Amino acid sequence: MHSRTCPFCREAIHPEASACRYCQRELDPAPPSGKCRSGWLVALALAAVVTAGTAVLIRGFLKERRHWLE
Numbered sequence: 382m383h384s385r386t387c388p389f390c391r392e393a394i395h396p397e398a399s400a401c402r403y404c405q406r407e408l409d410p411a412p413p414s415g416k417c418r419s420g421w422l423v424a425l426a427l428a429a430v431v432t433a434g435t436a437v438l439i440r441g442f443l444k445e446r447r448h449w450l451e
């Protein structure tokens with residue numbers, strides 16, 4: 382775990398801290414890599430659901446069409 386430096390007092394603080402423990406000033410929320418990864422996971426899951434839904438729809442459509450052709 383690497384630490385980062387408070388932009389106001391230059392003290393080493395926790396990388397995910399939302400406020401400095403030394404000068405009590407609010408900090409920009411650091412972009413934690415975990416958040417980014419979960420975002421990707423959500424996007425991936427969404428894509429999988431959309432793909433599966435489309436596949437089911439196409440399957441159903443083909444099935445229906447076979448009924449029409451008969």
Ligand SMILES: [Zn+2]
Nearest residue numbers: 387390401404
């Ligand atoms: Zn500080």
